[in-house]
Amino acid sequence: MTVATTEPEQFRGLRIEVDPHARALEVDDVTKVFRQGPGLIGRMRGKREERKRVVAVDHVSFVVERGEIFGVLGPNGTGKSTLIRLMSTLLMPDTGRVRIFGLDVERDEAQVKRLINRVSVEASFFKKLSPMENLMYGARLYGVDPAYARRKVVEILTRLGLENRSIGSSMEDMSRGMQQKVAIARAFLTAPVLLLLDEPTTGLDPHSKREVQAAVRELRDTHEATVVLTTHDMQEADELCDRIAIVDKGRIVALDTPAALKDMVRQAGEAPPSLEDVFLRLTGKKLEEADKEAELT
């Protein structure tokens, strides 16, 4: 199967063959532990605190099928971003394996990178550069034809609501919502087959949030992409995701379709439960409380 699914002639030297039967994403018993506290130099300088062991991802396993929008729902500090980093070759797991279209993220890193793109909660751009300059940088890295990319940047950004004059102006003057739209456009431009979205709508106003969500759906529908989305927005997860994994303290506590998750906790005679109710029943706390707890630790 040729992976660059749309307008492949625009991707020079980057199309790769993958197993047509392989699943989009397989996370198999993955664990990631970080150690915090003084390192070797700190200890040599007399710092006596013990190094703290933080289990960010704790024996997590799941599979995402092609074309799915898969949600990872949980409070802050529960390992969602770590999971995304493990999938995007930015972190190595301590145990277990992550496979993307059958390719191991550690062993086949170079090939995996050609299949993915990631939009993170903080828009990672050279803030002095314009959206056009930033996106052209991305386009060149991903082997997109520069002439095609220039046309496409204007087309995508205009569709996402950016004015023409903003496309050539420095990004430091843009709102966070605008920057996030440019981040989405950058992902669109490279037409990834697996798009990793790490809280892409956090901090956005409702209007921008809806536009970003529409863009995600469009990417899946028109580019046949598979999407993994982390969020702590219950409504967003409910509306956007085909299946959701609820995570707490680095572990998956439930995984199913939004409807099935709600059915799981539905009780006779009560109003239909929301995902908030599902989270409360499964973890014993409200998402907001869990967020506050994470901020304190």
Added chain:
Amino acid sequence: MTMAFHELRASYAFVERNINLVKRYWGWELVWMLYTIANSLAVVLIARGANTAVGGQPLSTAQVDTLILFLAIGALVWHYLAVVFQTVSEMISWERWEGTIEYTFMAPVRRGTHMVGTALFSLVYGFAHTAVVLVIVVLAFDLNMSHANYVSASAVLIAGSLSLVGIGIMGAVLPLLYPERGAEMTHVIQAALVLISGVYITASEMPEPLATISIFSPATYVIEGIRSALIDGEGFAELWPTMVGLVASGFLMIPLGVYVFSLGERYAKRTGRLKRSG
């Protein structure tokens, strides 16, 4: 072949991005240029005032001119080498400041491509920057360059740049491993190089152990070679051993730098050091 072509083209992404950054930060570039000019002129002025400062048997005008040229070459060549080293060693620091390190590290290009692109930019940028300062120093001091062999001087400079790129790549691992203080650590390497490389004094005249240590610095040979080319007019016939040595040193330093960096990158990915922005 297609992949090699892609990697080559992708390396231009870093050149173009850095050129765009230079354009956008033009105010800072202007300040940096003025600082460099002031610094270079201050060093060269030492020669102009040598007679007054030392007293005794005065130096002849020709001797003062030679001293001016000696110091000017030291200052300018060191400036060029420092720009090359700094641009390469700061490639990670820049990404950390801007918050783009994860995006760049996730992109489907080899780290070697990233480094080649950065190194290419550093050579062009260093050359252009130094050329401007050179013109101003030559005009300010009316330097006698009648014996200068510019071709062999340029060849020594290019050959010597390779080693500095290699050392810069090794230095770049520091901001990768130490997000908070790594950039400052690269300045320590730079300060050590300026101390041991005979920038303002012939390396062999330095006190021990600096004179012995200077043997191991490629910058020592670049500066000596360029002085021989520009002051004494030496050409390829005299300077080829220096050039061959510098190229050989570059071919050793660059792969060594890439290897050290790859170990650092692996460690950073194991311990989660890519995400901290310092």
